[in-house]
Amino acid sequence: MKNVIITGTSRGIGYELALLFANAGHNVLAISRKIPKEFIENQNIVCLGLDLADVTVTDKVKDFIDSTWQHVDIVIHNAGALLLKPFEEITADEFEYIYKVNVFGVAALNRVVLPFMNKGSHVVTISSMGGVQGTMKFSGLAAYSSSKGAVITLSELLAEEYKERGIAFNVLALGAVNTEMLQEAFPGYEAPLSAKQMADYIYNFALTGNTYFNGRVVQVSSTTP
Template sequence: MKNIIITGTSRGIGYELALQFANAGHNVLAVSRKIPQALVENKNISCLGIDLSSGDGLTQIKDFIENTWQTVDVVIHNAGAILLKPFAEITADEFEYIYKVNVFGVAALNRVVLPFMQSGSHVVTISSMGGVQGTVKFSGLSAYSSSKGAVITLSELLAEEYREKGIAFNVLALGAVNTEMLQEAFPGYQAPLSPKEMSDYIYNFALTGNTYFNGKVLQVSSTTP
């Protein structure tokens, strides 16, 4: 039984992951702005309805760990925001918001959680194929894709900084998954994988991937591009 923190659990992949880990007997801290009733009702899930860009929210996470778990085994950075808009039309506030959610929130949560992680722990960051150098890029995703590239580099650097402590950092760069967020950005597009299918992969990788990988970016995409 492991202690697992998952962000972005209100819907989609994060929601499926929280239930999957909890139903397998693990302790889950589900972090998102909105909390689905199904997560509240699960005895193995503790829920925090917070904004990761808020200092108060991060304090709540720290207090929970100190008072309830004392240690954290796995962190899955799944929370994300997307913006489909021509670069020339994106405001400074909009660009900053995407980075607050996709980059600064990841860094801030790592800063809070890492003191409670021990050798053998695993930090998994969910990125995108659009953030991987050399892959096909799509117009209108300058803020989103560049932010997803930033967390890739951040994870690679942290893997080096925490290598001697035995804490692994890996990134899963996902292709298209048929989530509500994807549908909001690209109405009518049908991705080849469902949130549940992708959560099955992430579930196993989070528990075992650090045995084989550290500081790596794995491209998890069933389509080309």
């Protein structure tokens, strides 16, 4: 049984991941702005209704771990904010918000959770093919894709910094998955993979991927729009 923190669990991949871990008997801390009613009824899921752009999030997570689990085995940074807008029209506040959720929130949660992680723990950050250097890029996603590139570099650096403690950091750079976020970016596009299919892959990778990888960016993409 693992203690697993998952962000962005109100819909899509994060929602499916939380149910997969909980139904397999693991303890899940589900962090998202909205709380699905199915989670409230699941004895293995504890919900925190929080926005990762809020600086008080980390205090509440720390208090929970201190008072209950005492240690964390897996963190999956799945939450993401997306903005589809021409670069010249993006305001400073909009650009900052994307980074608060996609980058600063990841860093802040890592900072709080790491003292509770032991050898063999695994931190998985969900990025995007759009954040990988040299891949196809799309107009209107300057804030989103650049933020996803930033968390890739952050994870690579933390993998080096924490390797002596045996804590692994890996990134899954996802291609097209049929989620609400994909429809926001590419309305009408039908991806070949469902949120449940991708959640199955991430579930297994989170449990075993650190046996084989540390500091790796794994491209999980059958297609990009």
